[in-house]
Amino acid sequence: MLLDFSLPGGPENKKMENLDPYLKAEIQRRKFLEWIGLSSLALTLPAISLPGCTTSPDKAEEIPDFKNVFDLEEMSGKVMGKDAIDYLNGGADDSKTVKANVEAYQRIQIRARRLIDVSTISTKVELFGKTLDNPIILSPVGFQKFFHPEGEIASAKASVKKKHQMIVSSVSNYSVNEIATQSQADLWFQLYPTTNREVTKKLLERAEKAGCKVCVLTVDTPVIGNRERGGTTLTKLINSKELKMGNYEGILPEGTGIDDPGLTWEIIAWLRANCNMKIVLKGIVTREDAALALEYGADGIIVSNHGGRQLESLRSTIDCLPEIVEEIDGKIPVLIDGGIRRGTDIFKALALGATAVCIGRPFCWGLGALGQEGVEIALDILKGELVRDMQLAGAASIEKITRDFVIRI
Ligand SMILES: Cc1cc2nc3c(=O)[nH]c(=O)nc-3n(C[C@H](O)[C@H](O)[C@H](O)COP(=O)(O)O)c2cc1C
Ligand SMILES: CCCCC(=O)C(=O)O
Numbered sequence: 001m002l003l004d005f006s007l008p009g010g011p012e013n014k015k016m017e018n019l020d021p022y023l024k025a026e027i028q029r030r031k032f033l034e035w036i037g038l039s040s041l042a043l044t045l046p047a048i049s050l051p052g053c054t055t056s057p058d059k060a061e062e063i064p065d066f067k068n069v070f071d072l073e074e075m076s077g078k079v080m081g082k083d084a085i086d087y088l089n090g091g092a093d094d095s096k097t098v099k100a101n102v103e104a105y106q107r108i109q110i111r112a113r114r115l116i117d118v119s120t121i122s123t124k125v126e127l128f129g130k131t132l133d134n135p136i137i138l139s140p141v142g143f144q145k146f147f148h149p150e151g152e153i154a155s156a157k158a159s160v161k162k163k164h165q166m167i168v169s170s171v172s173n174y175s176v177n178e179i180a181t182q183s184q185a186d187l188w189f190q191l192y193p194t195t196n197r198e199v200t201k202k203l204l205e206r207a208e209k210a211g212c213k214v215c216v217l218t219v220d221t222p223v224i225g226n227r228e229r230g231g232t233t234l235t236k237l238i239n240s241k242e243l244k245m246g247n248y249e250g251i252l253p254e255g256t257g258i259d260d261p262g263l264t265w266e267i268i269a270w271l272r273a274n275c276n277m278k279i280v281l282k283g284i285v286t287r288e289d290a291a292l293a294l295e296y297g298a299d300g301i302i303v304s305n306h307g308g309r310q311l312e313s314l315r316s317t318i319d320c321l322p323e324i325v326e327e328i329d330g331k332i333p334v335l336i337d338g339g340i341r342r343g344t345d346i347f348k349a350l351a352l353g354a355t356a357v358c359i360g361r362p363f364c365w366g367l368g369a370l371g372q373e374g375v376e377i378a379l380d381i382l383k384g385e386l387v388r389d390m391q392l393a394g395a396a397s398i399e400k401i402t403r404d405f406v407i408r409i
Contacts, residue, residue: 087237123397127356191217193263197270217271294332333356
C-alpha cells in the first residue's frame with residue numbers, strides 16, 4: 001500500500017507519474033500516516049494540503065515524538081522504496097567504513113567541567129567571512145528527489161527556516177538556481193569536475209549566478225566506489241530521464257563523465273582562475289594531503305570519506321581529524337562529516353578541532369520520512385542536543401569547546 005518512490009518506472013510510479021509533485025508528496029505522507037495508524041495527523045501538518053483539508057490544532061499532540069535522528073531513520077525506512085533506502089544508507093563493499101564513522105565516536109569521552117554559567121549558550125561560528133547561527137551544515141547529497149518529491153527544495157527551505165548552511169550537490173535533481181530561488185537560501189555549491197573543463201566552467205557559472213560564494217570540490221571520487229548495497233542504482237540515477245540532474249541540463253554532451261579520474265592538485269589553480277568562490281576540498285583524510293591543501297592554497301577542507309561510500313577500509317573521519325588539525329594549525333577552517341548522529345558527536349568533533357560539522361544521512365532520513373518537515377525535525381534534534389550537551393559539559397559557546405573537553409579511550 002505504500003507508494004514506491006524508488007526508481008521511476010516502477011509499477012506504483014506509473015500510476016503517479018502525471019501527478020503534481022506536491023500532490024504526490026501529500027499522498028505519500030497520508031499513506032504513511034494511515035499505515036502507522038495516525039491518519040488524523042495529516043490534518044495537523046500544514047505544508048501541503050488537498051482540497052477540503054482543514055488544519056486542526058487540537059490534534060497537534062498526536063505528532064509522533066521523534067526522540068532522535070534514529071527515529072527518523074526508522075520512519076524513512078518505512079516510507080521510501082527499497083532502492084532509495086539502499087542508495088541512502090549503503091556504503092562501499094561491506095559498509096564497514098560507514099559503521100566505523102559512527103562507532104569511532106564511542107571511543108571518545110567527554111570531560112565535563114562544573115559550575116560554569118551555561119544559562120546562555122551561543123552556537124554561532126564564523127566561516128568564510130560569514131557568521132553562521134550554528135556549526136551544523138547539510139552535506140552535499142545528490143538525487144534528493146529519490147527520497148522525496150520535493151527533494152533539495154524541501155531541504156533548502158528547512159535549512160533556511162532552521163538557520164543551517166546547506167551545500168548543494170553537483171548532482172542535485174533541482175538545479176542550484178531553482179533551489180536558491182525557491183528557498184532564498186544562501187547556498188554553497190559542491191563540484192564534481194567533469195572530464196570536459198568547458199562543462200565544468202558552465203557549472204561554476206550556474207553556481208555563482210545562484211549566489212554561491214563557496215565551492216566545495218569533492219576530491220574522493222575519481223571513480224565511483226563499489227556500492228554493493230543498491231547495486232546499479234547510482235548508474236540508473238545518473239542516466240535517469242525522470243530524475244534529471246538539474247545542474248547539467250543542456251550542458252552535458254553525451255558520454256561526458258561526471259567524475260574525472262585525471263584530476264590532480266592543478267585543479268585548485270584552475271578553479272581560482274575560473275570562479276570567485278572560496279575553494280574547499282572535501283574528502284581529505286591524511287596529514288600529507290592537508291599539507292598539500294595549504295600549499296596549493298585551498299580556503300578550507302572537509303575531512304570526509306564520503307560517508308563510507310567510496311573507498312572501504314578508510315579510517316573513521318573522527319580518527320583522521322587530529323593529525324589534519326595539527327597540520328593545518330589554524331591556518332584555514334577544517335570541517336568534518338561522516339557518522340555524526342548525536343549532539344555529543346558534534347561536541348567531540350568541535351573539541352578535536354573542527355570548525356563546523358556536516359551531516360548527510362540524518363537530514364535525508366527526515367526528508368524521506370516527512371519532506372521539509374522531517375528535515376526541520378532532524379535539524380532541531382541535532383541542534384537541541386548540541387545545546388544541551390554544551391550546557392551539561394560546561395561550554396557556553398563554540399569557541400569554548402576545546403581539546404581539554406575530550407579524552408580517547
Ligand atoms: C545518498 C548520498 C548521496 C551523496 N551525494 C554526494 C554528492 O553528490 N557529493 C558529495 O560530495 N558527497 C555526497 N555524499 C557524501 C556526503 O556529502 C557526506 O560526505 C556523507 O553523507 C557524510 O556522512 P553521513 O551520511 O554519515 O553524515 C552523499 C552521501 C549520501 C548518503
Ligand atoms: C558521482 C556520485 C554521485 C552521488 C554521490 O556522491 C554518492 O552517491 O555518494
